Amino acid sequence: MPQPATTIPIFPPLFAAPLRTLPLAPLSVALSLYARTVAKTHPRLFRRLGEHAHKRYVLDPTDLPFAILLEPNGGAPKVHVTRRAVTGDARIAGSLAALLGMVHGAYDGDALFFSRDLMVEGDTGAALALRNAVDDAELDLSQEAARLSGPLARPLQKIFALAEQRTGVSLSRPEETTAW
Amino acid sequence: MxxxxxxxxxxxxxxxxxxxxxxxxxxxxxxxxxxxxxxxxxxxxxxxxxxxxxxxxxxxxxxxxxxxxxxxxxxxxxxxxxxxxxxxxxxxxxxxxxxxxxxxxxxxxxxxxxxxxxxxxxxxxxxxxxxxxxxxxxxxxxxxxxxxxxxxxxxxxxxxxxxxxxxxxxCVMAEGRCSLSSYATGKSPNMNGVCSPASHVEYHDEGGVLDAKLGGYTIHRVAKDEPAPYPTLCKGCFSAGDKTGHLFEDPxxxxxxxxxxxxxxxxxxxxxxxxxxxxxxxxxxxxxxxxxxxxxxxxxxxxxxxxxxxxxxxxxxxxxxxxxxxx
Incomplete structure (x- = not known):
C-alpha cells in the first residue's frame, strides 16, 4: 500500500454537497482578480514558467464538485471554475488539502505523487514547471486574500487561522524558523 | 570536525x-x-x-x-x-x-x-x-x-x-557515462542536463492502474495500491522472455x-x-x-x-x- 505523504484531510462530503449549487461565474471572476493580484506581487512566478506560461492547467480538487482551469497567460492569468469536464495541457488532481498544502510548501509535491495523493496527467513538463514556480513563489493565499479585503483583513486572517487549526488544511504558508 | x-x-x-x-x-x-x-x-x-x-x-x-x-x-x-x-x-x-x-x-x-x-x-x-x-x-x-x-x-x-x-x-549507472535516457528521449544528463526529462513523461490512470511512460514507452504499470513511480529507464519494470521485473534497480x-x-x-x-x-x-x-x-x-x-x-x-x-x- 502506498503510505500517505502525511495525514491529509478530505473536504467533508456534507459541506461539499451544497457547493453543487454554488454559482460559479462570480467565483471565476473573483479567482481571476485574485490570481492577477498574485501575478503583480510575484512576477518571478510567471518568468519561471518559461515556455509553459501559456499552457492551460486543470486543477482538480477531487473532493469538491468542480474543477479550476488556470491560464497563466504569461502573467495576466485567467481562472475559470467549472462543473463540466474540462481539458487542458496538464491536469493536476488531488484533494483540496493536498493541493493547498503543496502551494503553501506544507507538503512535498513529489511525495504526494509517490503516495498517489496527487495525480498528474497530460504535459508533465508543464505540470512540473507550475509546481516549481509556485514552490519558489512562497505563496500565502490567506495573506493575499486578506490584502484584498481592506478593513476586513484582520478578522479574515483570524477566520483563516481558526479554519486551518480546526480542519488541518494548510490555508497559509507555514512559518519557517531558523534551526541553526 | x-x-x-x-x-x-x-x-x-x-x-x-x-x-x-x-x-x-x-x-x-x-x-x-x-x-x-x-x-x-x-x-x-x-x-x-x-x-x-x-x-x-x-x-x-x-x-x-x-x-x-x-x-x-x-x-x-x-x-x-x-x-x-x-x-x-x-x-x-x-x-x-x-x-x-x-x-x-x-x-x-x-x-x-x-x-x-x-x-x-x-x-x-x-x-x-x-x-x-x-x-x-x-x-x-x-x-x-x-x-x-x-x-x-x-x-x-x-x-x-x-x-x-x-x-x-x-543513480546506479556510471554517472557521466550513462546515455540510457537518450535512447528513449534523445536527451541525456551529460549533454542536456536531464535524465528521463519531464517533457517526455506521460501518466495514464485507468481505474487506478497507472501507466508511467517515457518517450512513448511504458516503463512502469502499477496497481491502485502501489506507489506511483517516475519512469526512469534504469528503474523500469521490463518483460523479457517469461520474466518480468526490475532489470537494474527497483524504484x-x-x-x-x-x-x-x-x-x-x-x-x-x-x-x-x-x-x-x-x-x-x-x-x-x-x-x-x-x-x-x-x-x-x-x-x-x-x-x-x-x-x-x-x-x-x-x-x-x-x-x-x-x-x-x-x-
Whole structure:
C-alpha cells in the first residue's frame, strides 16, 4: 500500500454537497482578480514558467464538485471554475488539502505523487514547471486574500487561522524558523 | 570536525529553506543546460544566484554552483560564462565534470575552488589524484557505486576531500557515462542536463492502474495500491522472455543515514543530499534530519530516528552500493 505523504484531510462530503449549487461565474471572476493580484506581487512566478506560461492547467480538487482551469497567460492569468469536464495541457488532481498544502510548501509535491495523493496527467513538463514556480513563489493565499479585503483583513486572517487549526488544511504558508 | 551537510536547492526559496534548516553548504545551478538538473521551472538566473549566495553567506552557509554537464563543441562559451558568473556571484566553489572546463577554470579562475562532479565518475584514487594534480581539484563527489570499505581505501590514498551521497534519487549507472535516457528521449544528463526529462513523461490512470511512460514507452504499470513511480529507464519494470521485473534497480531512493558513523570513519568530509528537483518542504525536512544526525554524532549522542521514507521514490529506501547486495 502506498503510505500517505502525511495525514491529509478530505473536504467533508456534507459541506461539499451544497457547493453543487454554488454559482460559479462570480467565483471565476473573483479567482481571476485574485490570481492577477498574485501575478503583480510575484512576477518571478510567471518568468519561471518559461515556455509553459501559456499552457492551460486543470486543477482538480477531487473532493469538491468542480474543477479550476488556470491560464497563466504569461502573467495576466485567467481562472475559470467549472462543473463540466474540462481539458487542458496538464491536469493536476488531488484533494483540496493536498493541493493547498503543496502551494503553501506544507507538503512535498513529489511525495504526494509517490503516495498517489496527487495525480498528474497530460504535459508533465508543464505540470512540473507550475509546481516549481509556485514552490519558489512562497505563496500565502490567506495573506493575499486578506490584502484584498481592506478593513476586513484582520478578522479574515483570524477566520483563516481558526479554519486551518480546526480542519488541518494548510490555508497559509507555514512559518519557517531558523534551526541553526 | 563536523561532517559537512551539502544540500540541494532548485530554487531561491529552496536555498533559503536549506540554509534555515541548518545546511552547512547548498549546491545549485544556473537555469540552462550547464547543470545536470535542467528541469522546467528550476534553477537560478544570475541575479537570483547573487542574492542566494549573499543570503547563504549572511547565515554562515556556503554555496557551490554545479556546472556539471559536458560543453558542446563550438558552444563552450556558455559554460565558460557560467564559471565566470559563479565566481562573480561569490560562489564558494564550482562543481565541474568536463576536463576542458576544469582546465579553463584552473587557468582563468585560479582563485575559485574546484570540486569534481559525480558526473566525472572518478571512482579510484589514481584518477582523483590526477584531477587534483592537473586541475587543482580540492574535493570529489564519489559515484554511488562504491562500498564503504572502497571509500575508506580511496581516502587512504588521496588528500582530496571526498563527498558522498547519503539521501535521495539513486543513480546506479556510471554517472557521466550513462546515455540510457537518450535512447528513449534523445536527451541525456551529460549533454542536456536531464535524465528521463519531464517533457517526455506521460501518466495514464485507468481505474487506478497507472501507466508511467517515457518517450512513448511504458516503463512502469502499477496497481491502485502501489506507489506511483517516475519512469526512469534504469528503474523500469521490463518483460523479457517469461520474466518480468526490475532489470537494474527497483524504484527506490538512497538513504544512508545509518551509515554516517561509518562514512566518517572512512574519512568522508561531506554528505550530499540529492534533490534539486524537489520542493522546499522536502529540502527543509531532509536537511533538518541530516543536520540533527551529524550534530548528534559529533556530540556523542545516539543518532535520531529518521522519518524520511515517505518522501522517497517508491516509498522505499536502500543503502545502495554502500552495503553491496547486488543481484
Amino acid at each position: 563536523v561532517m559537512e551537510i551539502v544540500c540541494p536547492a532548485g530554487t531561491p526559496a529552496a536555498l533559503r529553506a536549506a540554509v534555515k534548516a541548518g545546511a552547512h553548504t547548498v549546491y545549485c545551478g544556473f537555469a540552462d543546460e550547464t547543470n545536470a538538473r535542467n528541469f522546467p521551472g528550476l534553477n537560478f538566473d544570475r541575479e537570483e544566484m547573487r542574492e542566494g549566495v549573499a543570503f547563504a553567506h549572511s547565515h554562515g552557509s556556503k554555496v557551490l554552483v554545479a556546472i556539471n554537464t559536458f560543453p558542446r563543441a563550438g558552444d563552450e562559451a556558455i559554460w565558460h560564462r557560467a564559471v565566470s558568473d559563479a565566481e562573480a556571484a561569490g560562489a564558494d566553489a564550482v562543481i565541474l565534470a568536463d576536463v576542458g572546463l576544469l582546465d579553463y577554470a584552473a587557468r582563468y579562475h585560479p582563485g575559485l575552488r574546484r570540486h569534481l562532479s559525480v558526473q566525472a565518475a572518478a571512482a579510484n584514487a589514481d584518477v582523483i589524484n590526477f584531477y587534483a594534480e592537473t586541475f587543482g581539484v580540492r574535493r570529489v563527489v564519489l559515484p554511488r557505486v562504491l562500498s564503504v570499505p572502497e571509500i575508506a581505501a580511496i581516502n587512504a590514498e588521496t588528500e582530496v576531500e571526498t563527498e558522498v551521497f547519503v539521501f535521495g534519487g539513486l 527506490v531512493s538512497l538513504n544512508a543515514e545509518h551509515l554516517i558513523p561509518q562514512l566518517k570513519k572512512a574519512g568522508v568530509t561531506a554528505l550530499k543530499i540529492e534533490g534539486r528537483q524537489r520542493s522546499r518542504s522536502y529540502v527543509a525536512q531532509v536537511v533538518g534530519n541530516f543536520r540533527a544526525a551529524v550534530d548528534a554524532l559529533e556530540a556523542g549522542r545516539p543518532m535520531p530516528e529518521g522519518m524520511l521514507t515517505r518522501l522517497s521514490e517508491g516509498q522505499a529506501t536502500t543503502a545502495g552500493a554502500y552495503m553491496k547486495v547486488w543481484r
